[in-house]
Amino acid sequence: xxxxxxxxENLSKLYRIGELQLRTTLRxxxxxxxxxxxxxxxxRPAETVWALKDVSFEIGRGExxxxxxxxxxxxxTLLKVLARITxxxxxxxxxxxxxxxxxxxxxxxxxxxxxxxxxxxxGAILGMRRAEIVRxxxxxxxxxxxERFVDTPVKHYSTGMYLRxxxxxxxxxxxxxxxxxxxxxxxxxxxxxxxxxKMGDVSRQGRTVLFxxxxxxxxRYLCPSTLWLEGGGVHLHGPSEAxxxxxxxSTTAGGTALWTAEAGANDDRRASLLxxxxxxxxxxxxEMVGSDRPFFVEIDYRLADRVEGVRVGYRxxxxxxxxxxxxxxxxxxxxxxxxxxxxxRSRCVFPGKLLNGGRYLLSVGCxxxxxxxxxxxxxxxxxxVQVSGSAGGAIPDGRLGLLRPSLDWSxxxxxxxxxxxxxxxxxxxxxxxxxx
Amino acid sequence: xxxxxxxxAVMVIEPxxxxxxxxxxxxxxxxxxxxxxxxxxVKVRYKQTVLGAAWAILQPxxxxxxFTLFFGRLAGIDGDGLPYPLFAYAGLLAWTLFAQGxxxxxxxxxxxxxxxxxxxxxxxxxxxSAVLGGLVDFAVALPILLVMMxxxxxxxxxxxxxxxxxxxxxxxxxxxxxTWLAALNxxxxxxxxxxxxxxxxWLFVTPVIxxxxxxAPLLAEWGLPRWLPGLxxxxxxxxxxxxxxxGTGAQxxxxxxxxxxxxxxxxVSGTLYFQHVERSFADVV
Numbered sequence: 001x002x003x004x005x006x007x008x009e010n011l012s013k014l015y016r017i018g019e020l021q022l023r024t025t026l027r028x029x030x031x032x033x034x035x036x037x038x039x040x041x042x043x044r045p046a047e048t049v050w051a052l053k054d055v056s057f058e059i060g061r062g063e064x065x066x067x068x069x070x071x072x073x074x075x076x077t078l079l080k081v082l083a084r085i086t087x088x089x090x091x092x093x094x095x096x097x098x099x100x101x102x103x104x105x106x107x108x109x110x111x112x113x114x115x116x117x118x119x120x121x122x123g124a125i126l127g128m129r130r131a132e133i134v135r136x137x138x139x140x141x142x143x144x145x146x147e148r149f150v151d152t153p154v155k156h157y158s159t160g161m162y163l164r165x166x167x168x169x170x171x172x173x174x175x176x177x178x179x180x181x182x183x184x185x186x187x188x189x190x191x192x193x194x195x196x197x198k199m200g201d202v203s204r205q206g207r208t209v210l211f212x213x214x215x216x217x218x219x220r221y222l223c224p225s226t227l228w229l230e231g232g233g234v235h236l237h238g239p240s241e242a243x244x245x246x247x248x249x250s251t252t253a254g255g256t257a258l259w260t261a262e263a264g265a266n267d268d269r270r271a272s273l274l275x276x277x278x279x280x281x282x283x284x285x286x287e288m289v290g291s292d293r294p295f296f297v298e299i300d301y302r303l304a305d306r307v308e309g310v311r312v313g314y315r316x317x318x319x320x321x322x323x324x325x326x327x328x329x330x331x332x333x334x335x336x337x338x339x340x341x342x343x344x345r346s347r348c349v350f351p352g353k354l355l356n357g358g359r360y361l362l363s364v365g366c367x368x369x370x371x372x373x374x375x376x377x378x379x380x381x382x383x384x385v386q387v388s389g390s391a392g393g394a395i396p397d398g399r400l401g402l403l404r405p406s407l408d409w410s411x412x413x414x415x416x417x418x419x420x421x422x423x424x425x426x427x428x429x430x431x432x433x434x435x436x
Numbered sequence: 437x438x439x440x441x442x443x444x445a446v447m448v449i450e451p452x453x454x455x456x457x458x459x460x461x462x463x464x465x466x467x468x469x470x471x472x473x474x475x476x477x478v479k480v481r482y483k484q485t486v487l488g489a490a491w492a493i494l495q496p497x498x499x500x501x502x503f504t505l506f507f508g509r510l511a512g513i514d515g516d517g518l519p520y521p522l523f524a525y526a527g528l529l530a531w532t533l534f535a536q537g538x539x540x541x542x543x544x545x546x547x548x549x550x551x552x553x554x555x556x557x558x559x560x561x562x563x564x565s566a567v568l569g570g571l572v573d574f575a576v577a578l579p580i581l582l583v584m585m586x587x588x589x590x591x592x593x594x595x596x597x598x599x600x601x602x603x604x605x606x607x608x609x610x611x612x613x614x615t616w617l618a619a620l621n622x623x624x625x626x627x628x629x630x631x632x633x634x635x636x637x638w639l640f641v642t643p644v645i646x647x648x649x650x651x652a653p654l655l656a657e658w659g660l661p662r663w664l665p666g667l668x669x670x671x672x673x674x675x676x677x678x679x680x681x682x683g684t685g686a687q688x689x690x691x692x693x694x695x696x697x698x699x700x701x702x703x704v705s706g707t708l709y710f711q712h713v714e715r716s717f718a719d720v721v
Binding site: 011015080081082083084085086087088089090091092093094095096099101103104107108110112113117120121124125126127129130 | 445446447448449450451452468469471472475476479480483484550551552553554555556557715716718719
């Protein structure tokens with residue numbers, strides 16, 4: 001690696017949780033200081049968390065690196081430190097070149113302003129020069145497919161249009177180093193595909209990209225190498241194929257059908273996941289479910305306040321990272337509902353006779369569709385499906401595939417007349433054409 | 437855009453120490469962002485309201501009308517020989533520029549939490565843009581002053597050349613106080629409650645309603661220096677603006693000089709404090 005553009009040496013970041021929550025007003029601060037002066041021993045020790053601890057790595061020019069890891073592993077903090085949004089507590093990093101950070105879609109957008117105005121505003125906030133924006137304006141509008149609405153306030157845009165425009169601006173940034181955090185997690189499939197395509201373009205142009213994602217398939221597809229963070233430190237850094245495999249193996253090995261949050265989980269404070277369980281019809285936690293019986297996925301979570309348009313769902317994956325499907329508690333509609341505050345349980349009935357035997361992982365998330373993710377826990381729970389009586393279950397044939405559905409079939413003899421009718425129709429048409 | 441000028445410049449990220457002012461240079465690099473934020477604030481403010489730009493005129497005008505009625509007529513306060521409406525409106529123009537910048541600036545950082553936690557830029561851009569937005573309102577309300585001057589037949593003399601200087605002084609004072617409050621507001625949300633109260637009190641200690649010349653006998657009686665009211669930077673601004681337009685209050689020069697010094701002091705100290713605590717904004721806000 002001759003041409004290093006990012007060199008991190010023992011980067012560490014300490015967050016004081018206690019102090020932050022305890023002293024938010026001047027009065028409390030004064031009281032705390034006074035108390036501290038009078039009785040030094042009475043001072044409450046601030047609870048601290050090392051979001052990053054001695055992180056060192058080197059990234060060469062033009063490398064596209066995925067960053068994976070569980071919640072609270074320090075992925076976002078690392079990007080924020082590299083983007084200079086927050087300062088490291090100790091250690092240092094050298095960054096060579098212009099840095100662009102894309103930590104959310106639509107940074108700096110204002111709903112009252114028109115598409116045109118927002119392109120300039122958001123572009124400037126993301127670090128583009130005015131001249132640069134002018135030069136690429138038509139390109140941005142074309143990418144977003146909003147030509148007709150460019151002078152309409154974005155509050156009148158559909159969610160899809162809004163997202164396309166927001167991403168289009170960000171995608172036309174031309175930094176040498178691009179830091180991307182999970183922005184692909186919002187949006188519909190077509191849009192995600194477009195974003196992935198654009199990111200592929202970016203990397204082909206020889207720019208360096210750091211890409212934080214829970215979408216392991218996307219990481220494998222886009223990034224030749226991957227950095228796996230664990231507990232604020234670098235756990236593994238190497239070729240994506242190998243790192244992702246090891247990562248999944250480690251999450252699978254530990255996963256059980258019941259997961260409960262540790263106190264002080266590193267979630268968005270507005271919403272936190274408390275418990276995930278796979279249960280059988282009797283309500284018992286089930287490590288093993290029969291393939292012909294229904295089972296249940298229970299997700300308990302706390303909302304600190306009323307949240308508008310929120311939904312909770314899960315992603316079912318195989319241990320090698322293939323996503324079987326994603327489901328949300330507002331399906332089939334899919335948009336969120338207004339909920340909270342309080343502790344809620346979203347419960348999903350999973351029908352029997354659908355999954356094939358094997359091991360499955362559940363990743364659980366809570367989001368406001370197309371807007372923000374309140375929490376996402378990668379592969380928190382795991383369970384096994386035992387083949388028992390569904391399609392072909394009576395004989396021990398190993399059926400390939402993820403699904404093992406019982407589908408309706410019919411078998412009937414095909415009459416001679418039916419078989420010949422097609423051929424005759426064709427002949428007639430041919431005759432017709434010849435006559436004309 | 438970290439170091440926009442040099443592509444291959446090495447940027448070192450490490451814990452900052454001391455009270456460095458190296459980041460000030462960056463404000464210049466980010467001047468386009470500053471421009472866009474001012475432009476956004478003004479545009480949104482005028483778009484969201486029914487009366488739009490009329491608010492910029494209505495506010496000082498209505499206040500001047502009320503002051504004229506209660507202080508000019510009922511309390512019989514004399515406006516340094518000026519017709520009281522003209523006296524009050526000129527003072528209120530400068531005061532509104534200052535007070536609006538202070539109010540908007542104080543809440544600007546917390547209001548921009550979304551940006552601060554997602555993108556890097558020198559944080560000073562936020563309160564500075566909030567204050568500069570007030571200049572647009574000032575420019576909108578200024579023609580009314582011309583109309584009033586025509587009505588009362590009071591025209592400025594050579595002092596007018598210094599008028600822009602006093603406007604700059606108001607912006608400097610406003611920015612200085614706003615950076616202090618904005619930075620404090622990130623850590624102590626009490627500031628939100630302090631600001632309206634502060635603005636109200638500050639108006640009364642500023643010679644907007646009354647001329648500074650009224651204070652002179654009182655100061656002399658107590659054996660205090662004549663420049664003392666100038667510890668309030670707005671005292672000098674308001675007196676200075678009236679002097680540049682109408683030539684009144686020439687005896688207030690010590691106040692004006694003192695105010696110029698305090699305005700700069702607020703700006704320098706505010707900037708230093710801001711830069712000192714800036715590093716933790718994204719973690720705390």
